[in-house]
Amino acid sequence: MPSTPVSDLQAPRGTRDFYPEEMARHRRLLDAWRRVSLRNGFEEVDGPIFETLDLYKVKSGDGIVSELFSFRRDGGSTDYALRAEFTPTLARMVAKRANGLPKPIKWFATPNFCRAERPQRGRLREFWQWNVDFLGEAGPSADAEVVFVLVDLLRELGVREGQVQVRISHRAVVAQVLQRLGVPAERLTEAFELLDSRSKLEPGVFAERAAGLGLDPPKVQRLDEVCRRRFAAGDLGHLARALGMDAPPDDLVGLDAQLVAFGIAGWCAYDLGVVRGLAYYTGTVFEAFETAGVERALAGGGRYDRLIETFGGPAMPAVGFGMGDVVLANLLRDKKLEPEHAGDGPDVFIVPLADADPAAVTGWVARLRSGGLHARTTYKPTRNTGKLLKEATGARARFALLVGVDSLELKNLATGEQQAIADEDVASRLR
Amino acid sequence: MPSTPVSDLQAPRGTRDFYPEEMARHRRLLDAWRRVSLRNGFEEVDGPIFETLDLYKVKSGDGIVSELFSFRRDGGSTDYALRAEFTPTLARMVAKRANGLPKPIKWFATPNFCRAERPQRGRLREFWQWNVDFLGEAGPSADAEVVFVLVDLLRELGVREGQVQVRISHRAVVAQVLQRLGVPAERLTEAFELLDSRSKLEPGVFAERAAGLGLDPPKVQRLDEVCRRRFAAGDLGHLARALGMDAPPDDLVGLDAQLVAFGIAGWCAYDLGVVRGLAYYTGTVFEAFETAGVERALAGGGRYDRLIETFGGPAMPAVGFGMGDVVLANLLRDKKLEPEHAGDGPDVFIVPLADADPAAVTGWVARLRSGGLHARTTYKPTRNTGKLLKEATGARARFALLVGVDSLELKNLATGEQQAIADEDVASRLR
Incomplete structure (x- = not known):
């Protein structure tokens, strides 16, 4: 029988009970995610709420295990984990039917996920995340279309240009900056990994590893300065001059033109400080932030052209992003963008x-x-x-x-x- | 690193990958559940995908544990279980805010659930279930309204009267039948428990226990005959005569009149063979079945007036049901009630x-x-x-x-x- 007195029963720490009012607000987000996805030509998919633990190790290695709720069935021999992100499920599904699926593949999902992390502002143990993925198109118009979907959602919920900014970086630009600072081409991957782990490293350790890649303290400072600046989208000359380039890389020229064509340049800025996942992403990387605030990123994504191969599928270019419900709900509350009544009254x-x-x-x-x-x-x-x-x-x-x-x-x-x-x-x- | 070759990665047994076509069919069900609930005045709620293991023991005792996927966080001391049914979550939520919530409480939910059972036709390890619960009203109009919601959903999906039948029993009627057969009033609860476990018991064991309650073999046979018959709703005289009653119990008279007022008597039949949960339910009990088929029940529910107290809340009458997605999807496929195209094309x-x-x-x-x-x-x-x-x-x-x-x-x-x-x-x- 239960060891807890019934009066002490409560929702597990970091999870939520959605009473009607909270649910109506939550449903408004889920509905907006779905409506915007569909009108942008994405098809809905979903996968299991738990997967084999192995699936998560394919993408993230053994280090991921401590962040997962994992379990075995009594008497069983397979380790499972509660779904912690959608990408491994997506990659498994695409790899399995890669040849039969019509291209391009434009998929979205809005499921719940669980992570065994310490709950804090903007981060819970159970959360919902919108995943938008566009596979089979290598050109920058797919990158821009995916950023457009993100902006379309924000507008749909009443967010205005200037309140949220999509900060974009690109591996090719960062590579060029690093090479101009003296990092040899064959060590760029190491440099990306170092940048990815930057916020987790002591400054001294970071400086030491940077020096090992040919970046002495003045160069690290120069890199730091570059990473603190933002440059308007739709005006690449400014960025090129600031970085001391003769011409911006072709990849970025194409992306910039597409952001303009989609009419969202005003929502976007180039920001080489967006380094999270440079080692994983293969081109564009972006994160959306409330302009004024200090909240976590509202959304993050980029181009990941090698993922489907990692999961045993064919080579397939891919770009996508995820947006969580918790930070988004905080934004709407802060900006007073929640409707007075979240549901409709009766006819x-x-x-x-x-x-x-x-x-x-x-x-x-x-x-x-x-x-x-x-x-x-x-x-x-x-x-x-x-x-x-x-x-x-x-x-x-x-x-x-x-x-x-x-x-x-x-x-x-x-x-x-x-x-x-x-x-x-x-x-x-x-x- | 993963012990499975990437090419062997697949969805866990008993779970489903929803590719766009499967997802569109699935979404059609979820949308219909939600649309019908809302127009019947129910408000949506949801709870966590995992709960403390203790929560499930409150309702079902320790026996439930082997049917659950349970786990602990590394280094933690609390046992959790993947949500296996909604009722314990609902009862916890209602008990916690019982005084503050406006009455009656009309709630629905459409979440996913997991059970560590052997997958078979109509039963998977992960499934979705529609839960409709009406709390705070003791009269039979609440019972009938809840059955109406079930019928409204079936009609919404194109099911016609005669294809599915809601089979209704009532504790008061079964009690009267048992008493007439000689079961003493103080042993009725035991008799209900025996009936509930009937399908799991060897006939010999059942007969022996029945004899202990005063039901000798001819009386068991008489009970068996009564439980095999169905009686039209809206015509209680027929039922009363068949059971040898002077008058049907008041509870049933009220329910019958309400089924007629809601215009759904043609969808319903009285069937004392619906015994599942008689010990748990406190009044009406019902299950919906495909008329012609041998499938599992499409839905099941009833009145459970003591549940909220069990979870530490005040006395509160309640009636509700659950409907799973797997059997429902089988029905729609068998009856050719799936639309040719599950999603809309672009404008x-x-x-x-x-x-x-x-x-x-x-x-x-x-x-x-x-x-x-x-x-x-x-x-x-x-x-x-x-x-x-x-x-x-x-x-x-x-x-x-x-x-x-x-x-x-x-x-x-x-x-x-x-x-x-x-x-x-x-x-x-x-x-």
Whole structure:
């Protein structure tokens, strides 16, 4: 029997109970993710809530295991882990049917994920994440389209240009900067790994490893300065001059033109400080941040052209991003972009008059609901019309249908207009 | 590193990968569950994907543990389990805020659940389940409303009366039958437990225990006969005569009248063979079955007036049911009730003419999507208008927008009608 007194039972630390109000807000995000994905031509997919532990090791090595909730079935021999990110599932699914799937592959998913981390602001043990992935197209228009989807979602939720910025880096640009500082071409991968781990390293350790790659303290400082600056998208000359390049790399020229064509250059900036995942990503890397704030990244992604091969599939270019629900919800709350009422009220509230036959009232509820209308009535025994109209208004109903033994009236609760209506006209009138 | 070769990586046994086509079918069910719930006045809730193991023991005792995927965080001391059913989460949430929540509480949820069972037809290790719960109302109209929601969902998906039947039993009726057969009132609970476990017991063991309750073999046979018969809802006299009652119990009279008022008596039958959970449920018990088939129950539920107290909350009457996605999907496939195309095609497919500026084409895609329209274009390099119109038709687009350097035409792909259109009219015309 349980060792916890029932009165102490609660949701596990870092998870959430979604009561109706919280759920309506949460559902608004999930719906927006889905709506925006579909209108951008992405198809929805999903995978299991748990995967074999091995699947996560393919992408991230053994180091990932401590961040996972892993388990075995009693008597079983396979280790499983709760889904911690979508990419390994996506890669497994694409690799398995790579030849049969029509190209390009434009997929999205909005599932929940679990990580055995310490809960903190913007990071929980169970969270939802929107994943948008575009596979089979190598050109920069796919990169820009994916960034467009991210911006389209932000606009859909009422976020305005200037409130959030998509900060973009590119491996080719960083490579060029590193090479100009003296890092030999054959050691660029090491340098990317060093940059990725920068925030986790002591400054002394970082400096020592950088020196090993040919970056002495003045050069590290120069790199640091470059990584602190942001350059407007749509104006590559500025970036090239600041980095002392004769011309920006072709990859970036193509991406910049596409960001302009998609009309989102104003939302974007180049920022070589976006280094997370440079070793994993193969081209564009980007993160979206609230401009003014100090929150975690709202979203992050980039081009990962080698992933499908890693999972046993064919060579397949790919670009995508993930956006979590927790930081996004914080942003909407901070910017006061949450609607006053997260859900819709009923189409109609049925008010039984004093002489109404209860079965007739039930019949109206049943018929209108079967006709696709959201219909409610009272569960209170009262037949006080004033009180019931108040209940209807409190429920945010659009109309009240007043049902008497020989009368039927429809009241528009916004205008107050009320008039008799024939039985057969009610449903069409409400629609 | 992983011990499995990457080419062998697959979804865990009993779980599913939802590729776009499977996902569209799955989404259709989830959307129907949600749409029907909302129009019936239920509010959506959700809880964590894992709970403390103790939570499941409160409702089901220690016996439940072997059916759960349970785990501990490395270094932690709490046992968790993947969510196996919604009721314990619901009971915990209601008990915690019982006084603050407006009554009645009408909640639904559509989450995924996991059970460590052997996968078989209609039963997987990960499945989705629709939970509909109505708390705070003791009368039979709540029972009938909940059955109405179940029928409303079936109709919404195209199921017709006669294809599925809701089989209803009631503890009060079974109690009366058992008492008439000689079971003393104080041993009724034991008798309910015996009936619940009937399908798991050897006939000899069952007969022996039944004899202990005063049911000798002829009486067991009589009970067996009663449990094999079905009686139409809306005609209680028939049932009462068959059971040799002077009058049916009041509880059933009320329920019967409400099923008639909700217009669903034709979908329902009384069936004392629905015994599963009689010990747990406190009044009505029901299961929905495909009429012709031998599938598992599509849905099951009933009245459970003591649950919230068990979880430390106040006394609160409650009635509800659960419906799984796997058996429902089997039904829709068997009855050919799946739509040919599970998702919508795009509103518009943008066809670049030979002289089109690629950036202008991208601009159209971006503007229309931002305006809420589902817009696609080709990713192929071809500018062959015939081929591109074929691609548009293949994608099931409603319209094609033909973009040239100095021309803009809109083609209705259903009628073939094509005409010039001004830039500013495109979006409104597509809406």
